[in-house]
Amino acid sequence: MPDLSAGQVTGDPEQRDRPGPAGPPGPVLSAEALAVSYGRVRALRSASLSVRPGGLVLVLGLNGAGKTTLMRALAGLVPVRAGRVSLCGRDVTRLPAHRRARRGISLVPEGRGVLPGLTVRDNLDLGWHTAPRGRRESLDATISRVLELFPVLDRKSGQDCRTLSGGEMQMLAIGRALASRPSVLLLDEPSLGLAPKITATVYAALGQLAADGVATVIVEQKAVPLPVVPDTVLVLRNGSAVHEVHGAKPSDQELARLYLSETGTAPGEEA
Ligand code: ATP
Numbered sequence: 189m190p191d192l193s194a195g196q197v198t199g200d201p202e203q204r205d206r207p208g209p210a211g212p213p214g215p216v217l218s219a220e221a222l223a224v225s226y227g228r229v230r231a232l233r234s235a236s237l238s239v240r241p242g243g244l245v246l247v248l249g250l251n252g253a254g255k256t257t258l259m260r261a262l263a264g265l266v267p268v269r270a271g272r273v274s275l276c277g278r279d280v281t282r283l284p285a286h287r288r289a290r291r292g293i294s295l296v297p298e299g300r301g302v303l304p305g306l307t308v309r310d311n312l313d314l315g316w317h318t319a320p321r322g323r324r325e326s327l328d329a330t331i332s333r334v335l336e337l338f339p340v341l342d343r344k345s346g347q348d349c350r351t352l353s354g355g356e357m358q359m360l361a362i363g364r365a366l367a368s369r370p371s372v373l374l375l376d377e378p379s380l381g382l383a384p385k386i387t388a389t390v391y392a393a394l395g396q397l398a399a400d401g402v403a404t405v406i407v408e409q410k411a412v413p414l415p416v417v418p419d420t421v422l423v424l425r426n427g428s429a430v431h432e433v434h435g436a437k438p439s440d441q442e443l444a445r446l447y448l449s450e451t452g453t454a455p456g457e458e459a
Contacts, residue, residue, distance in 0.1 A: 214277055216241050216403045217262065217293070217372045222271035223427075224257050231257040233427040234271070237420060239372065239403040244394075244416055247407040249424035255407035256298055258424065259376045262405065263295040264288040275372070289318065292371030298380060300361035302349050309345040311360055315367030325369075334363040337393050355386030362390070366397070373397065375406045388413050 218238035224231050232254045239245045249255045260266045262273060264285035273281045275291055283291075302311050309331070316330050335342040338359040344352065349360055358378055365373055375394075379387040395415025397404055406412075414437060423431040433442070 215239055215243075215274075216276055217405070218274045219258075219262060220272045220274075222258065222261050222273070223269045224254075224261050224266050225269050226266075231427055232261065235422070235424060235427070235429050236271075237405065237422055239405055239419060241371070241403050242398050242401045243403050243419040244398055244414070245405045245420045245422065246412075246414065246418045247405065247422045247424060248409070248411070249407070250409060252426075253424040254427040255409075255424055256376055257427070259295060259297075259374050259405070259407060262372075262374055263293055265295070289368070292369075293374065294365040294368050294370035294372065295374040296361045296365045296376065296378065298376040300357055302357060302360050302364065304348075304350045306349060307346055308341050308349050308352070308360055311349055311364050312341070312345075312367050315364035319367065319369045330367050330369065334366050337366070337396060338363050353386075354381050355383070355390065358382060358386075358390055359393070362393070366402075370402060372403045372405070375404065377408055378406065379408055379410075379412050384413075391415050 215238035218236075220236050221234045222232055222236070223234060235254065235258050237245050237247070247255055247258060257266065261268050261271075264273075264280070264283055264287070268281060271281070272279060275288070275293065280288055280291065303314065306314070312331050312334055313327060315334075316327050319330070335345070340356055341359055341363055344356065349357065352360060362373075362375065362378070378390055382390065391413050392415055394404060394406075398416045417435065417437060419435065421433040421437070422429050
């Protein structure tokens with residue numbers, strides 16, 4: 189199984205917050221009562237979560253619930269109006285996105301963000317180049333680990349990434365993020381536009397990341413086939429957490445009840 193965990197703490201000041209292979213006892217990433225506004229729009233009113241090394245947090249919510257805003261706030265891409273983000277116990281709330289990335293937070297945005305015109309391999313190599321020097325294994329070792337996780341990318345490594353299917357493109361986006369050797373992976377709607385079977389393949393790989401110690405936060409609009417029991421399932425509505433389940437997958441009935449209360453439809457149906 190490929191080891192894509194955060195690895196050793198080094199002398200690099202940007203690296204000191206990274207957990208070692210065994211991970212620290214506490215959460216690697218936590219957010220307390222985050223609030224974000226875009227002008228007069230209160231996109232996120234209050235959201236809290238924490239994820240441990242190898243842990244998984246799933247955030248569910250309908251269109252406009254504030255999921256992307258939460259991810260952007262965790263990654264440092266939008267300023268927070270209130271609340272706090274901590275990485276390995278250190279306050280990073282005011283740290284810009286590129287410095288959070290250097291400390292191990294990697295975001296795969298909705299729409300994937302791979303670079304068209306470049307080959308699959310070039311996209312993966314770019315991910316490796318964004319890994320801090322003190323944390324880099326050799327390029328080849330890192331990329332082989334990613335390709336072990338997503339063998340289809342190996343077969344297509346010389347192709348322009350625009351020729352990939354939606355599922356392969358999602359795997360490439362996740363692979364590129366992993367090549368940067370994150371300690372926390374943030375995935376914004378990885379199942380968007382994917383057939384259920386392909387979604388299951390992508391999620392199965394995410395199960396291996398958990399085993400390797402990578403902390404993962406995923407947002408989705410609907411329930412997905414989780415490979416491991418999540419630490420937390422958080423349901424966002426109108427920018428606030430309205431429901432939390434800890435240490436268990438919510439039952440289909442529980443999810444249906446939460447969604448029905450707002451939309452009159454069950455998860456997965458058109459609202
Ligand atoms: P979706 O599932 O459709 O991506 P979401 O849960 O990710 O939705 P956000 O994209 O976080 O929701 O948006 C939360 C709220 O903030 C929405 O009302 C949205 O219209 C608003 N919003 C998002 N981005 C901006 C922006 N740049 N300027 C103003 N309002 C915004």
